[in-house]
Amino acid sequence: MDGAIQQIAEALRQAERILIVTGAGLSADSGLPTYRGVGGLYNGHTEDGLPIETALSGPMLGLDPALCWKYLAEIGRACIAAKPNAGHFAIAELQQRKPGCWVLTQNVDGYHLAAGSPPQRLIEIHGTFAPLFCMACGQESVDLADHLTRPLPPRCVDCGGVLRPPVVLFEEMLPDSALGRLHDELHKGFDVVVAVGTSASFAYIFEPFLRVRNSGGFTAQIDPSASELSFLVDVHIAEGAADVLSRLVRHIFGD
Template sequence: MRSHEDALDAVAGCLAEAQRVLFITGAGISADSGLPTYRGIGGLYHERLTEDGLSIEQALSGQMMAARPALTWKYLAEIEASCRGARPNVAHDIIAALERERGGVWVLTQNVDGFHRLAGSRNLIEIHGNLHRLRCTECPHARSLPDFEGMQIPPACPVCGGVMRPDVVLFGEALPTGAVQRLEALVMHGLDLVVSIGTTSVFPYIAGPVVHAWRMGVPTVEINPGDTEVSAIVTHRLRMRAAEALPELWRRMRPCEPAEG
C-alpha cells in the first residue's frame, strides 16, 4: 500500500504538471474558516425542526420564499449571522494563487460563502450562487453586501419596492443555466486534472466531472477525511482537511523555495 508521503508527492506532481485543472469544492474547504458544514449551514438545524415547526429544507425553499419571504429571510439571516466575520483560509488562497500562475485553473464550488472570490479566484463557477449577492424578485436590480447586519428583513428593493432575495439556489429550485453551461463547456474542452475537495459528491453535477475524467483516463484527486460518492474511483486519495493538504502540496511543488521566516 502506498504511504501517505508517497500519495502527497504523487498529487503534488500532478498539480505541478497540469495546465487545465478543475477544483471542485464543498463545505469542507470552508470548515477551516469556522463555517459549519451541514449543507453549507452546518449542524444548525440538523435532525430537528426550526422553531416554526418546519424542516430547514421547507423554510429555505423557493416555494416558501415566494409565499412567505419573511420566514425564509428569518433563517437566511440567522445562518449569515452564524458565519459573519469568517474569512477565506489558506486552501482558498492557494487555489487562487495557482490560478494566477496558470490561467487554466478553474473552481466549481457548491459553497455560497463567496470565499473563493474573496481569495482572488476569477475562473469561478458558483453553482449554488452567492449569499451576499442580492437580486430583486420584481425587477432587474441587484446589489452585493458584505453582511446582513442592520438590514431590514425581508429587504425591499430601492428601485421598485419588491422583495430582494439572495442570488442562491434555494431548495426545490433549478440550477442557474449559465453556470451549468459554463461547467459543461469546461469539461467538454478537456482537463488535465480534477481535484475534489471537501464535498461528499452526492449531487450528480458535482460528481459528474470526476466520473467523466475517470472514464477519459484523466487523473483525479480527492481531498477529504471521510468516504464519499467518488472515493472508489479517484486516482489519488488524501484523507486530510483542505487547510492541511493544500499547504503541504504547495510546499512539495516548490522544494527549492526558501522557507518564510
C-alpha cells in the same frame, strides 16, 4: 499521508488542465456552517420544525419570506463574519501559476474571489450571497450587512419588494450560464480533477470525475469523511482541506 500528497502534487505539477471542485468542507475551515448546520438543527429539523431543505427553498421564499430569510440571514452573517482560509489562498495560488486551472464551487460565500481566484476561471454553480436583488423590480442592493441588522425579510428601497440573494435555493434550477461554462470546459477535457470538502452527491460533480477517470486522467478527494466519490478516485486524503492544500502547493512549487 505525505506519500498521497506527493502523488497528488506530482499529478498537478504535470497537468495542464486542472479542475478543483470545492464544497462546504472547504469553507467550514473558515467557520462557516454547512446548510445542515444552520438553524440549530436537531434530528434533521430546524427550530421551526421544518427540514432545512424546506426552510431554505425557493417555494418557501415566495410563501413565507420572513421564515426563509431567518435562515438565509444566518448564512449571510456567517459569510460576513468569516474570511477566506489557507485553502482558498492555496487554490488561488495554484490558479495563478497554472493558467489551465479552473474552480467549480458549490459555495456561495465569495471566498474564492476574495482569495484571488481569477473570475474568468471560477464557476460558482450555486451563485453568491451578494449583491441582493429585488424579486419585484430587479433593483440591486449591495448593503447586505445593513439589511441583516433590520427586520427581515429585507425590502427594496425603490418598490418595497422582497430582496433575495442570487443563490440557488433548494427546489430551484441551477443557472444556465454556469452550467454552460462547465459543459464547455468539460468538453475541452481535464487532466486532473480534485474534490475538496464535498460529498459530490450531484450529477454535475460526478460527471467531471467520471470523464477524467475514463480518459486516463488523475482524480483525488480531500475530505475527512468518506463518500461515494471516495471509491471512484485514485487518492483520498482523509484530512481537513486548508492544511492539505497548503502542503500541496508547497510540494508543487517548492517555496
